Amino acid sequence: MNSDDWLEIGTIVAAQGLDGELRVYPSSDFPERFLEPGTRWLQRSAEAEPEPVELLEGRMIPGKGIYAIVLEGVEDRDEAEALRGARLLVPDSDRPQLAEDEYHVVDLLGLEVYHQPSGDRLGTIANIIPAGNDLLEVQLDKPLIAASPEPEPPPTPEKRQKRSKPPKPQTTVLIPFVKEIVPIVDIPNRRVEVNPPPGLLEST
Structure with missing residues (x-):
């Protein structure tokens, strides 16, 4: 598959806690991408091939606009931090049905x-x-x-004026x-x- 075959749904931005949870900044407006268990694809760098990974669970972090997710095989903070900057993808064929005036x-x-x-x-x-x-x-x-800006008056001997x-x-x-x-x-x-x-x- 080439890049046109994939949809980016989010970027891993940090570890969440000590047990391997990951913070994900979403680039998708569909919460189910991060809440419903199932297969996603992980691209560790721009040059790397996407690899399948199982999303075990997810939740929204209130007030942050980001999600915390658990991926199979990521079990501690060090493993989570190693994925910082990786992208989460789904196949382009897995586009949800959009309503009128909605866009990917x-x-x-x-x-x-x-x-x-x-x-x-x-x-x-x-x-x-x-x-x-x-x-x-x-x-x-x-x-x-x-x-x-309005021209500044000339500086006076009594006060040196700071020029913007x-x-x-x-x-x-x-x-x-x-x-x-x-x-x-x-x-x-x-x-x-x-x-x-x-x-x-x-x-x-």
Whole structure:
């Protein structure tokens, strides 16, 4: 299988406790991926072949947005820490049925983002950030440059004034992934269209 045959569902970020539990940061919105026992696949590094592993049990850690899971054969903290950074995968054929206006994260990454009112390309989707409403992190083609600050008065003999540093260009922007702001998601043509509210794409 090549990379297109797999769906990433999460990344192991740390050991949980002393008995081999693993903390997993999810890249899937389907809790059953981490709660229901069964076979998953583990990719220890970007170059490694995925290997099957049995998920024995899992639970959500309240308030953290992550899961704690138990994998067969991982029995202590050292073995758990050795898997830090490994990815959990499932076959691409194991996609859950989606409702209308639901999307797999992997299908959204890399889509071109266009400003619907002007037709201009803004950039590409670099990440999906879970929140009350998910946020699209867009890597901008042209960084936003903040307005220049008001000129500072010349320093006086009585007081040396600290000069502010020029603002750094903003290279990404977060766009709420809601229908009103992202009305068009065209997976086959690898593009989305956004209609952001005033100020969202303006530097401050």
